[in-house]
Amino acid sequence: MRMTFDQRFDEERTRYGLRACCEDCAQFVPEDGSCAHRFPNREHRRAWWDALREGQDVVFCKDFESAA
Numbered sequence: 001m002r003m004t005f006d007q008r009f010d011e012e013r014t015r016y017g018l019r020a021c022c023e024d025c026a027q028f029v030p031e032d033g034s035c036a037h038r039f040p041n042r043e044h045r046r047a048w049w050d051a052l053r054e055g056q057d058v059v060f061c062k063d064f065e066s067a068a
C-alpha cells in the first residue's frame, strides 16, 4: 500500500508509535538489515521513512508481521 507522506502522517506516526517498518517486523534480519522473505525492503526501513519529505510515497509492506 502506498500513501503520500505529509506532516500530519509524520506527527501521528510518532504520537501513536506506529509500528510498520522492517525494524518492527518479525521477518526482519537485524544482522544484515534484510528480510527473511527476501523481499526488497529499502522502502520499508525506518531510516527511509525518517528521510521522507512532503509529497513522497510512504510504502507499507504487505507482509508485515508484528514482532511484539
Ligand code: SF4
Pocket (backbone or CB within 6 Å): 020, 021, 022, 025, 026, 027, 028, 029, 034, 035, 036, 037, 039, 040, 041, 044, 061, 062, 063, 064, 065
Ligand atoms: S516482511 Fe516486509 S516489513 Fe517485514 S522485514 Fe520483510 S520487507 Fe520488512
